[in-house]
Amino acid sequence: MGMVAPKRRSTGASVAEGVDGRPTRAVTGASASEWMEARPGGGARIFNDEMLVSPGGGAKADWTTGPYRLTLGRRPTPGSSAVAVPAFTLPDQGGRLWSLADHLDAGVVIVTLRGDW
């Protein structure tokens, strides 16, 4: 399935869709509800806090056979309002405070874990 450039939605959300119209990636920067607003009339729903879209993208989709998760995101296109990650400071494994602001001389990948191990 080929990919085309992300489409801007009126809410600021944008979605990369496959050539067959099957959305496979959602731009975050939009909440699930925003994304739903961007697709009035169906084609997507929220299930267990996940955004699902039907393969055909229509309101009569069979949600049990072809849901595709839309949790993967891409950076909003230039000119759109990017979502800023909140500034935060937390203790590391040694108890020393770690601040995001101190590490933005580079990019940062934040990995969230379940914990309680």
Add this chain to the structure above:
Amino acid sequence: MAQRYQEFLDAGVRIVAVSVDAPERQAAMVAKLDLPFALLSDPGGDGLLQALDAYDPVERNGIGRPGVFVVAPDGAEAYRQVGRDFADRITEDELLAAARELDLPPTKQPPLTPGRPEPGPQAMPVDALLPYCRGARFAAKAMGMRHPQARDDADRYVAQMDRYRDAVRALRERLGG
């Protein structure tokens, strides 16, 4: 991720992980898995996890949700994925591709702060990780066969367990086990 950390640094991004556990438990995890990046402590999730919508207040009285967030140097969120469960993670290749889209110069990891490791009662020893991966893989394979509508999901899970298994084997070799 730990295994391929140099590739992330070469792409100009550092990794930091966050969970609800106390620093002593994070220190135990860093030591056990020989992690090259910091683990931050966010009990209650109000320091970051809640703001990222990566916190489940119900399960176990509040734990994190598995996710990844790529942050550009201007503080903008460049990429995010929040999974449904502990095994619902994107691959390192996907994450690296997202990181490389930032087009940043290589960076380095500052030295990690040493901690005082105190594993929690549920912490799984390294020797238990391989049989755990095998069992989880087997169960996912069986569920995918029983429920064709879930086959794609099961296959992704199986592939994930294979990656975990390979990572555990590499870890054991590194630790001389």
